[in-house]
Amino acid sequence: MTTYEFLTTTWRWSFLLLLFCALALVGYFLAFRRRGRLAYLGGALAVFLFALISPVSALADGYLFSAHMVQHILLVLIVPAFLLLSLPRSFSLPRPFTALTHPLIGWMAGVGAMWLWHVPALCNAATTSSAISVIQTTSLLLMGSAFWWQVLAPRDAQRLSPAAGIAYLFTACTACSVLGIILTFAPVSICPVYQQPVDRLGILSSIRGQWGLTSERDQQIGGLLMWVPMCLIYLTAILAQLARWHSGPHPEKSNA
Amino acid sequence: MHASNALDPQSPQARAIYDLGIVATIVFVLIFVVVAGGIVYAIFRFRGREGEPEPKQFAGNEKVEIIWTVIPFLIVVFLFALTLRGMNRADPPPAPSPDLVVTGHQFWWQADYPASGVVTANEIHIPAGKPLSVRLDSKDVLHEFWVPELARKMTTVPGQPNNIWIQADKPGVYLGTCSEFCGTQHAWMRIVVVAEEPSKFEAWQQAQLQPAQTATSDPAAKGLALFQTSTCMNCHAIRGVPGANAIVAPDLTHVASRKQIGAGILENTPANMRKWLKNPQHVKPGVLMPDFNFTGQQLDELTAYLDTLR
Amino acid sequence: MNGTTTAPASPATLLDPAEHWHHRLAWLSTVDHKRIGVLYLLTGLFFFVVGGLEALVLRVQLAVPKNHFLQPDTFNQLFTMHGTTMIFLVVIPVGLGFVNYFLPLQIGARDMAFPRLNAFGFWLIPFGGILLHFSVLAGGAPAVGWFSYAPLSETPYSSTLGVDYWAVALFVLGIGSVATAINIIATVICRRAPGMTMRRLPLFTWINFVNAFMIILALPVLNAGLAMLLIDRQLEGHFFLPFHGGSAVLWQHIFWAFGHPEVYIMVFPAFGIVSEVIPVFSRKPIFGYAFVAASSVAIAVLSMGVWGHHMFTVGMGRAANSFFAISSLLIAIPTGVKVLNWTATMIGGRLRFDVPMLFCIAFLIQFLLAGITGISHAVVPLDWQTKNSYFLVAHFHFVAVGAIVFAFFAAVYFWFPKMSGRMLSERLGKWTFWLMVIGFNMTFIIQHFLGLLGMPRRVFTYPNLPHWGWMNMLSTVGVLFMAAAALFLVWNLAVSFFRGKIAGDNPWNAWTLEWATTSPPPHENFHALPPIRSRRPLWDIANPDRPDPVVGENTSEIESPDKTKTGILTFIVSEAAFFAILLLAYLYFYARPQPGPGPRELDVPRTLVFSLCLFASSFTLWRSEIALGRQRRGSMLGWLVLTITLGGVFLVGQGMEYWKLFQTGVDVSTNLFATSFFTLTGFHGLHVFLGLVALLIFLWLAWRGDFAPGRSSAFEAAGYYWHFVDIVWVFVLLTVYILPLAR
Incomplete structure (x- = not known):
């Protein structure tokens, strides 16, 4: 299969996924009516679908660790961020869930989403078993949401103060960078599935040849993706915190 | 007189870097002219005089800030695209087996031609017009192989062989040097690359393959x-x-x-x-x-x- | 130098001769931030002369091709010492000196948060400097370059003690910088005057506050690397020795993970200075305060992830090169934003071209060029040509001299009146300025072209290739101009100190708080502080009809966190960075198994038992703190004794582990597993030991009943440290003992 064929034919239009998105849209509309911010929800669903039906997903499915990492980043950092932004200002979490809004839990969720699913056994299992893959996707979205809640919750009072937010984001960035560094420099495969892919689509030869992606380089790129672009996402958030602080009316409670 | 001039590239690889450098330089000069122009303008236009009142106090403008964040961002994206393209052109993936192995020693270069078995030092001969895949290794500390007119520079790392391509469009003598500090005589760890017509190169190789003549007459x-x-x-x-x-x-x-x-x-x-x-x-x-x-x-x-x- | 000339009751007149002599000695025992600041600056000036003379000698050797003025090894030692001196003994101390003197003044504080720690931080600098130069007497200075690349810096290739002295000296200097950085952070957080909210901080203070975070994160990385290098050299470890399974490239990763933030650590004080001087001499507030402030944070964060651009030629691979190219290109954006804001500050102003402003304008243009050539090093293929050539030498001297030294000169002219009470001579200042501009540009612009013509850096001489001769000669002549400029500066300082025009409180009509007190300021800085409602309190006073808009809310009181806890938490962050490097190094070699002993030699069950003791000690210490809070002395002592016992038991357990390994012939030099294992656990053990010493001191104090209720924050701070050491052990345990079981 050539690269062009690959890019055009490997979109996986899963009926279930589309149905899920449609239901989410309907549910959102029923819950919030006009108060919601539909553009953000659209963004969330679009990125979500892109992560799971586009060729990225086909590659992540046993071919390329780096594609898996793209998917991972989109699901943990991008989709939940859009989801939280789409919530109306009046939104509050139902009672039992407010326990999840402790900053420590948010931090552990955000960092854990990165570390946990890169334990070799789990990483392998998620790639080979579709049931575990569903669990993975769900958990990534939830953990990502718990993480971003501290920064992007609908109301200011629900969020961390800017200074605390900066510390929160910076330490999370560091913790993920360490993993990225380990993945980049590890001489062994973290996720052995990607070392010897089963060539279901007949694309392996162009990946290895035309694209020049050996399995080591693939893992290196994966590690670097977690390290550099992810840190840039955190950095953007840090700058947003600074902006919020400089424009905010109540700056002083943040100092510490 | 031979030289080692990065501004006079003599191979497709070195030329890729040079061409990239030209484009980048144009961008850089534009940036410099605009910003330095702003500074010079301020110096001449807003020179204060004794006894003048304080000027209008204003503390910034967000639109301007956003503009001059976005424009550099676009420049950066452009430069990054150039970087990726330049990397592919200046340093293509290595051949499966090298045509030439260059090994750094304190303070000399060893050159091995695996195909023919020629071994020499400090002077590399290459056939003009033909790209050679070079493996770089070190027997002791870090060295760096740099022949500006022909190829990128690359460190020789003990225990981690690196690869580059070297090529010369036309016959000539090209000078290079070790560019990573490697000890006392780092300055005199220079290298000569002699590019020759393929036939002459072949003759050179044959001559180098001969064992040394046994000296029979005194002294x-x-x-x-x-x-x-x-x-x-x-x-x-x-x-x-x-x-x-x-x-x-x-x-x-x-x-x-x-x-x-x-x-x-x-x-x-x-x-x-x-x-x-x-x-x-x-x-x-x-x-x-x-x-x-x-x-x-x-x-x-x-x-x-x-x-x-x- | 002169804390006494304008003070009303000068000790000199009140004291008898013996006491007077003692008063002079007070400079050595001072804990006053202003005096310490001056000591920093004088130390920096001294080493600036030393490093400058070294540079002069180097350039003389390079003036003509195939020169025999210096022996090659002498040259190599000189450039190593020149680089090390200028970076660690000039730029860092001078930057910290200005911060020490002016940061507390700018925020209306009486002193730094920890005056004695401040003195300690300073005295480590001359101590480190002496250690470094002592190598000259002990077999020769190091000759490996300021980044001391392995394996050249390892015993087989540098067998004299030069590198050891170098490493120990840098270790000491690193500790000093971290101590000062902790102090800066605690001072800014806990010592601001009422009204001086974080959003009203002068930019010099803000930028150096951010800088302090970079210091506490970056310097420990260097110290971890230096510790590893010393273990290689002194205990025959193998971290960076490729022929024993070590990695030469790992040293580069560690060194530059420190080294690139270090570049920003050096330049941030300069950014701060320029952000103060340009507004004052443009008679306008800084353009885009928030953007200048935020871009500093962006630079600080990005700087941690760009070190790879120093390594584009070591063969990291296409992928790594590309990503480091992205991050390095991106860091140009916040830097560019700063330059544009400074420029925009001038536009629309009424510029006054006094000497500080002249230096700042030269800074702007030269830093612009330095930034542009810097971008060219982020464009990987260009770096493949220009790296390690004179182009690079020119680039970083444009940063180090063209930007940093020029900003420091500006700061000297700007703040000398405040420090001494007297103005520097403008006439001599203009001589300094023009000689410096001409000399600097003559020396370094041409070096860009030398590099493009193929001249590598760090060569003691060179063949007579086309153009190399005259270009080098021109460069050398330029240095003479700079030397003359330095002479003018020293002359100006000396003369003006005694005979300069009296400055008054606010000679430049500036707006930050350091100008709201006498010149020089009294012992505790301020007799009374003006009200602070905006970023320019003195502007508001001078222009009551058009004050600056109030920034943020007007809070009368600032609740300031406990400084001891702030300090210890900051310290813990820097320790975490140190251990992170040791852990990563352990993992790096764990992933590349070596022949010989490995993790399977370790006794996991026994270590788990001893680990439980350590973890339990965190619990007992917590109980002890609670008891202290409830004023139950007996209970507190009991829990504390139990804590110390448990910690001691853990150390005994570690000792047994070591003993068993030694018995089976495994020591640091056996293989890389052993080297990295002993390094990691050894440093942890050392920290446990130090924690025990601290707890023993507390036990003694509590035993004697000296524990005033107010002291509990120190005890709590020690508790934080103890918990941190336990948490580090969680990671060590997981990595060293548990991870191999998962295989």
């Missing part, structure tokens, strides 16, 4: 004996001399055919060779070759012998 024969009885063979190899196959120091089988002594410090003439042998530590302090305290006669004999190794 060269006495020089050979001296070579064998002193500790020269502990470090130097001469193919054709029994037992002389160490690779601690440059292979001398065809030493007289090279242009320079001591990785660039002296031109290779019999007089200079004698000077070198008399006391290498005086010519190149810190070189790993000790001073042997040869007598004048011994020096003449050794020089005569080495001169036969063409």
Whole structure:
């Protein structure tokens, strides 16, 4: 299969996924009516679908660790961020869930989403078993949401103060960078599935040849993706915190 | 006069870098002119005079800030695209097996041609117009192989061989150097790349493959004996001399055919060779070759012998 | 130098001769931030002269091709010492000196948060400097370059003690910088005057506050690397020795993970200075305060992830090169934003071209060029040509001299009146300025072209290739101009100190708080502080008809966190960075198994038992703190004794582990597993030991009943440290003992 064929034919239009998105849209509309911010929800669903039906997903499915990492980043950092932004200002979490809004839990969720699913056994299992893959996707979205809640919750009072937010984001960035560094420099495969892919689509030869992606380089790129672009996402958030602080009316409670 | 001028690229790889450099320089000059222009404008337009009141106080403008964040961002994206393209052009993936292995030593270069088996030092011959895949290795510390007119530079890392491509469009002599500090005589760890017509290169290779002639007449024969009885063979190899196959120091089988002594410090003439042998530590302090305290006669004999190794 | 000339009751007149002599000695025992600041600056000036003379000698050797003025090894030692001196003994101390003197003044504080720690931080600098230069007497200075690349810096290739002295000296200097950085952070957080909210901080203070975070994160990385290098050299470890399974490239990763933030650590004080001087001499507030402030944070964060651009030629691979190219290109954006804001500050102003402003304008243009050539090093293929050539030498001297030294000169002219009470001579200042501009540009612009013509850096001489001769000669002549400029500066300082025009409180009509007190300021800085409602309190006073808009809310009181806890938490962050490097190094070699002993030699069950003791000690210490809070002395002592016992038991357990390994012939030099294992656990053990010493001191204090209730924050701070050491052990345990079981 050539690269062009690959890019055009490997979109996986899963009926279930589309149905899920449609239901989410309907549910959102029923819950919030006009108060919601539909553009953000659209963004969330679009990125979500892109992560799971586009060729990225086909590659992540046993071919390329780096594609898996793209998917991972989109699901943990991008989709939940859009989801939280789409919530109306009046939104509050139902009672039992407010326990999840402790900053420590948010931090552990955000960092854990990165570390946990890169334990070799789990990483392998998620790639080979579709049931575990569903669990993975769900958990990534939830953990990502718990993480971003501290920064992007609908109301200011629900969020961390800017200074605390900066510390929160910076330490999370560091913790993920360490993993990225380990993945980049590890001489062994973290996720052995990607070392010897089963060539279901007949694309392996162009990946290895035309694209020049050996399995080591693939893992290196994966590690670097977690390290550099992810840190840039955190950095953007840090700058947003600074902006919020400089424009905010109540700056002083943040100092510490 | 030969030079090592990065602004005069002589291979497709070096030219890719040069072309990229031209585009980047245009961008850089534009940035410089705009910003420095702003500074100079401010200096001349807003010069204050004694007794003037304080100017209007204003503390910024968010729109302007956003504009001058976004424009550099676009420039950065553009430069990054150039970077990716330039990397592919200037340094394509290596061939499965190298055409040439260059090994850095304190303070000289060893060159091996795996296909033909030629071994030489400090002077690399290449056929003009043909890209060679070069593997770079080190026997001791870090060195860096840099021939500006022909290729990118690349560090030689002990235990981690690196690869580059080297090529010269037309015959000529190109100068290079070690560019990573490697010890006392880092300055004199220079390299000469001789690009020749393929036929001439082939002839050179054949000549280099011949074992050394055994010197039969004095004083060269006495020089050979001296070579064998002193500790020269502990470090130097001469193919054709029994037992002389160490690779601690440059292979001398065809030493007289090279242009320079001591990785660039002296031109290779019999007089200079004698000077070198008399006391290498005086010519190149810190070189790993000790001073042997040869007598004048011994020096003449050794020089005569080495001169036969063409 | 002169804390006494304008003070009303000068000790000199009140004291008898013996006491007077003692008063002079007070400079050595001072804990006053202003005096310490001056000591920093004088130390920096001294080493600036030393490093400058070294540079002069280097350039003389390079003036003509094939020169025999210096022996090669002498040259190599000189450039190593020149680089090390200028970076660690000039730029860092001078930057910290200005911060020490002016940061507390700018925020209306009486002193730094920890005056004695401040003195300690300073005295480590001359101590480190002496250690470094002592190598000259002990077999020769190091000759490996300021980044000391392995394996050249390892024993087989540098057998004299030079590198050891170098490493120990840098270790000491690193500790000093971290101590000062902790102090800066605690001062800014806990010592601001009422009204001086974080959003009203002068930019010099803000930028150096951010800088302090970079210091506490970056310097420990260097210290971890230096510790590893010393273990290689002194205990025959193998971290960076490729022929024993070590990695030469790992040293580069560690060194530059420190080294690139270090570049920003050096330049941030300069950014701060320029952000103060340009507004004052443009008679306008800084353009885009928030953007200048935020871009500093962006630079600080990005700087941690760009070190790879120093390594584009070591063969990291296409992928790594590309990502480091992105991050390095991106860091140009916040830097560019700063330059544009400074420029925009001038536009629309009424510019006054006094000497500080002249230096700042030269800074702007030269830093612009430095930034642009810097971008060219982020464009990987260009770096493949220009790296390690004179182009690079020119680039970083444009940063180090063209930007940093020029900003420091500006700061000297700007703040000398405040420090001494007297103005520097403008006439001599203009001589300094023009000689410096001409000399600097003559020396370094041409070096860009030398590099493009193929001249590599760090060569003691060079062949007579086309153009190399005259270009080098021109460069050398330029240095003479700079030397003359330095002489003018020293002359100006000396003369003006005694005979300069009296400055008054606010000679430049500036707006930040350091100008609201006498010149020089009294012992505790302020007799009374003006009200602070905006970023320019003195502007508001001078222009009551058009004050600056109030920034943020007007809070009368600032609740300031406890400084001891702030300090210890900051310290813990820097320790975490140190251990992170040791852990990563352990993992790096764990992933590349070596022949010989490995993790299977370790006794996991026994270590788990001893680990439980350590973890339990965190619990007991917590109980002890609670008891202290409830004023139950007996209970507190009991829990504390139990804590110390448990910690001691853990150390005994570690000792047994070591003993068993030694018995089976495994020591640091055995293989890389052993080297990295002993390094990691050894440093942890050392920290446990130090924690025990601290707890023993507390036990003694509590035993004697000296524990005033107010002291509990120190005890709590020690508790934080103890918990941190336990948490580090969790990671060590997981990595060293548990991870191999998962295989």
